[in-house]
Amino acid sequence: MGRNILFVTTDQQRADTLGCYGGQVARTPVVDSLAAAGVRYQRAVPQSVVCMPSRSTMITGQHPSTHGVWMNGVPLPPDAPSVAEVLRSAGYRTALVGKAHFEPFLDPFLRFTENSLSRTGTAPPGGSHRGFEHLELATHGVVGPLHYARWLRSEHPEAVPMFYPVLDADLGVNDLGGGDTGAPQVKVNPVPRGWYHTDWVADRTIAWLEGLPADADWFCWMSFPDPHHPWDPPQSEVGRIDWREVPLPAGFPGDRAERERIIDAKPRHWRLWYDGALVSNYEAPARWVPATLTEDQVREVNARNAVECELIDEALGRVLAAVGRRGWEADTDVFFTTDHGELQGDFGLLFKGPYHVDGLMRLPLIWRPAAPTAAGPTVVTTPVGLVDLAPTFCAVAGVAVPEWMQGSPLPAGPGGGPERVLTEWDSELFGVGVHLRTVTRDGWVCTAYRPGTVHDGSEGELYALDEDPLQRENRWSDPALAAVRADLLADLWDSQPPVRRPRLEVEAPV
Amino acid sequence: MRRHVVIHRPAAEVWSLVGRPDRIHEWFPGITSCRVDGEERVVVTGAGVAMAERILTDDPLLRRFQYRITAPLFRDHLSTLDVIELDAGSCMVVYGVDAEPAPLALVIAGAAGEALANLRQLMEGGL
Numbered sequence: 001m002g003r004n005i006l007f008v009t010t011d012q013q014r015a016d017t018l019g020c021y022g023g024q025v026a027r028t029p030v031v032d033s034l035a036a037a038g039v040r041y042q043r044a045v046p047q048s049v050v051c052m053p054s055r056s057t058m059i060t061g062q063h064p065s066t067h068g069v070w071m072n073g074v075p076l077p078p079d080a081p082s083v084a085e086v087l088r089s090a091g092y093r094t095a096l097v098g099k100a101h102f103e104p105f106l107d108p109f110l111r112f113t114e115n116s117l118s119r120t121g122t123a124p125p126g127g128s129h130r131g132f133e134h135l136e137l138a139t140h141g142v143v144g145p146l147h148y149a150r151w152l153r154s155e156h157p158e159a160v161p162m163f164y165p166v167l168d169a170d171l172g173v174n175d176l177g178g179g180d181t182g183a184p185q186v187k188v189n190p191v192p193r194g195w196y197h198t199d200w201v202a203d204r205t206i207a208w209l210e211g212l213p214a215d216a217d218w219f220c221w222m223s224f225p226d227p228h229h230p231w232d233p234p235q236s237e238v239g240r241i242d243w244r245e246v247p248l249p250a251g252f253p254g255d256r257a258e259r260e261r262i263i264d265a266k267p268r269h270w271r272l273w274y275d276g277a278l279v280s281n282y283e284a285p286a287r288w289v290p291a292t293l294t295e296d297q298v299r300e301v302n303a304r305n306a307v308e309c310e311l312i313d314e315a316l317g318r319v320l321a322a323v324g325r326r327g328w329e330a331d332t333d334v335f336f337t338t339d340h341g342e343l344q345g346d347f348g349l350l351f352k353g354p355y356h357v358d359g360l361m362r363l364p365l366i367w368r369p370a371a372p373t374a375a376g377p378t379v380v381t382t383p384v385g386l387v388d389l390a391p392t393f394c395a396v397a398g399v400a401v402p403e404w405m406q407g408s409p410l411p412a413g414p415g416g417g418p419e420r421v422l423t424e425w426d427s428e429l430f431g432v433g434v435h436l437r438t439v440t441r442d443g444w445v446c447t448a449y450r451p452g453t454v455h456d457g458s459e460g461e462l463y464a465l466d467e468d469p470l471q472r473e474n475r476w477s478d479p480a481l482a483a484v485r486a487d488l489l490a491d492l493w494d495s496q497p498p499v500r501r502p503r504l505e506v507e508a509p510v
Numbered sequence: 511m512r513r514h515v516v517i518h519r520p521a522a523e524v525w526s527l528v529g530r531p532d533r534i535h536e537w538f539p540g541i542t543s544c545r546v547d548g549e550e551r552v553v554v555t556g557a558g559v560a561m562a563e564r565i566l567t568d569d570p571l572l573r574r575f576q577y578r579i580t581a582p583l584f585r586d587h588l589s590t591l592d593v594i595e596l597d598a599g600s601c602m603v604v605y606g607v608d609a610e611p612a613p614l615a616l617v618i619a620g621a622a623g624e625a626l627a628n629l630r631q632l633m634e635g636g637l
Contacts, residue, residue, distance in 0.1 A: 073616060073620075104620070106613065106616075106617050107557070107617070108540075108555045108556075108557050108559050108561075108617065109539065109540020109541065109555045109556050109557065109621045110540060110555065110556030110557045111539055111540045111556065111620075111621060111624060115557075116556065145557060169611075170610075170611035170612075170613070171583075171611050171613040171614060172611065172613065282613070430612055505513070505620065505623050506616060506620065507616070507617075507619075507620025507621070507623065507624075508613075508616050508617050508620050509613040509616050509617075
């Protein structure tokens with residue numbers, strides 16, 4: 001028997017929502033204990049700050065330019081390389097439970113396997129899909145024809161209207177406010193906890209694990225849809241955290257003038273979005289104006305987000321206990337991460353978009369190896385990327401890292417790791433194009449803007465991570481840093497990954 | 511939104527399928543059946559959604575087919591299919607979509623792109 005892999009992802013979770021990353025609001029003892037026993041990566045950087053490109057990077061081990069999923073709504077081709085297929089070919093049993101999102105959700109024609117599978121069960125036609133022999137899929141609430149939505153509609157139809165309506169009548173991301181403060185994407189959700197998708201994902205993961213032979217090698221991607229908006233955790237759990245007592249995040253400048261001064265020093269689309277004058281991407285409510293965000297709304301969003309993080313932590317604890325009951329604890333590597341972060345009040349903003357700053361770019365990433373590493377429990381401070389996950393899984397399984405993977409196995413201790421981590425953003429939606437390329441290395445984050453609807457290609461952002469961990473002061477135009485900027489840009493452009501041709505089409509908004 | 515495909519078959523041959531509103535389910539993946547009654551067409555999608563449509567143009571000389579989805583989800587919609595002769599043995603099929611709410615245009619165009627690829631395969635592989 002080899003080493004099993006439990007790959008746990010959440011959706012849109014900042015590193016600082018976890019105790020082991022300094023979080024003060026949510027209690028996350030299970031993830032914290034994994035970090036205490038394993039490797040915690042202090043600066044894990046996504047290759048994209050939206051779901052589909054980032055998830056496609058995790059499964060392919062490639063950058064978005066190469067796998068081709070350049071924005072949400074672009075489906076990852078069914079024959080794209082997959083680390084799950086590599087492991088399956090090596091004899092692993094494979095499952096994905098929870099949120100996949102390699103294919104668009106808005107799919108009335110049921111063109112995509114993720115959306116059509118629940119009609120027939122959990123075993124995809126042909127024996128596997130993207131290398132997974134078992135898929136039970138969910139997303140936020142009762143959206144689409146996924147397994148969780150089908151189950152809830154069938155078993156608990158009265159719960160369907162309890163959830164926040166993620167999309168509005170125009171199929172845009174809803175700006176409807178709720179809760180005590182009227183914050184967007186907040187709703188009081190009376191759904192019983194046991195029917196909520198977080199516990200469902202854990203339950204279905206446990207069921208799959210319990211059905212495996214004792215001597216199976218397995219790879220299970222358990223993918224929680226939370227704490228991605230909407231922020232509508234079960235009402236029974238909301239009382240855990242009184243939003244009135246939640247401190248404002250360090251990234252939220254309480255003084256409006258200061259907030260706007262910071263934003264005005266960044267490229268134009270920052271201020272345009274803040275003022276509600278430009279919507280460059282689908283992932284935030286188009287009608288919501290960030291400048292209207294109040295301190296109390298930030299507190300309430302963060303409180304509800306923290307409740308969702310606690311529920312994930314507890315659900316993960318149940319799954320780890322099930323792994324232990326099967327006697328697999330010493331044979332199982334556990335990875336915990338997310339696809340991208342959430343602004344969550346930073347700069348007076350919520351949600352996500354073409355903003356390559358800490359809230360979206362610094363992710364939780366924890367690896368609790370099956371066997372103790374030579375370095376022991378440790379913290380890795382050098383940047384690593386989600387692109388490094390797939391090769392790490394190969395290394396854990398003892399299979400050769402395929403040449404098509406662009407990352408490298410994660411360092412198990414201080415030292416090592418990639419020289420640089422790249423992040424990219426491309427969006428072209430409803431007449432607005434935005435294109436960013438970012439390099440994180442040597443204590444700097446440097447973002448170059450390619451020409452787009454509101455950028456002429458000369459704009460950029462430059463931050464010193466040690467001096468400015470929240471990226472408040474854009475030093476792109478600082479003459480004292482001209483040489484640093486030039487070096488970083490040269491490295492950024494020299495390091496760009498191969499671009500898939502022809503470019504894949506956007507086939508849905510999300 | 512707009513999608514197009516070049517098909518190495520004569521325009522008239524391609525039009526013989528594209529211009530038949532009652533045969534859309536033969537080449538448009540995700541449409542499982544359709545029923546045509548005069549200018550009204552109802553297509554049923556893979557998700558079981560019945561979408562009512564009004565046929566606006568079916569012009570064999572121009573080789574243009576236009577329809578409007580009248581299902582309640584759409585405030586407005588117009589899809590236009592043009593089969594444009596390139597030479598005696600090939601043509602270009604262009605599928606243009608306008609819709610309100612705008613996200614629906616992306617959804618229709620995404621499916622249309624796959625449909626055009628399927629159409630090319632069908633036509634070049636022989637019907």
